[in-house]
Amino acid sequence: MGNLYLGLLHFPMRNRRGEIVATSTTSMDVHDIARSARTYGVARYFVVTPLPSQQAIAWRIRGFWTEAERIAEASRRGEAMEYVVVSEDLEETLAWIEAAEGSRPLLVATSARPTAKAPILFAELRRRLRTDMGPVYILFGTGWGMADELIDACDAILPPVMKDSDFNHLSVRAAAAIVLDRLAGDRYE
């Protein structure tokens, strides 16, 4: 499979009033998405925030589980947390992937709302990963979603997970798990 990367972005996001803000890092976002990422064979999970204080929080959450004392316990959570990389901005993570892979990844946005950008089908991106056409980097937003300029800067966007539901307010933890399952999950059922 082509290498799959995930990024959880905290800037530039919209708040409930549509203003552009940097959102807070939450422990549960780091943990849950790290465990899902590891289960589905994701190469790295980037937690991206421009705020040094928030970066420190994310590193601390990671470190709590990856340090020797915690590994000694029965939990395997540390194994998932080792795949977490805390970064300052999107460019830094793109440079990280390019250095590791030798090529720039296909940069794919996600959104709970339909956008002006024509979406790539889950099945198409799944095929691309199976046929090893280079790295794919999926971005997830926080707060009330990614700023339009960020979505515009991506190579592609996935459709909303349940676009015909009358309620489409999944947590980012749930959305990331579902997207991973659609792109890289078992399909023999």
Add this chain to the structure above:
Amino acid sequence: MGNLYLGLLHFPMRNRRGEIVATSTTSMDVHDIARSARTYGVARYFVVTPLPSQQAIAWRIRGFWTEAERIAEASRRGEAMEYVVVSEDLEETLAWIEAAEGSRPLLVATSARPTAKAPILFAELRRRLRTDMGPVYILFGTGWGMADELIDACDAILPPVMKDSDFNHLSVRAAAAIVLDRLAGDRYE
């Protein structure tokens, strides 16, 4: 679609040493799974715990979002929380469903580990829901998973979500989201 119900059970669960315990209710489990359940059209999401103090916590989390003041805010989270029912034990939830549906639901366990019980395929349960063969009630465990007696008491069990992965430690929030997507998600992609 046949009506789908979810239950998050806190007893009888295993802890990391394999002992049978009642686990704690967590705010994030109530919230995330309520939002996923509402997105996928689940009829009710039962949070089941025998401990009165834990039931009170779960009701309080629900009430925070469903009370008038919170509904007045822009968030639609209260709409998801209205589908949460806090219950004392599995029997109480089965009686609730039977009263609402006029028949006992197919009771389906989930587990991250392969079990002695032969699993029902995701595709088969999905077909059953599509062809409206009566209510289906999916149970999720907490802690280190459901006690064997509980699994034995169910009519069926789903296979582990990613049984061939070398790491299979999804959060229950992620597992519930993925199971819902496999059973009730869009498949036109």
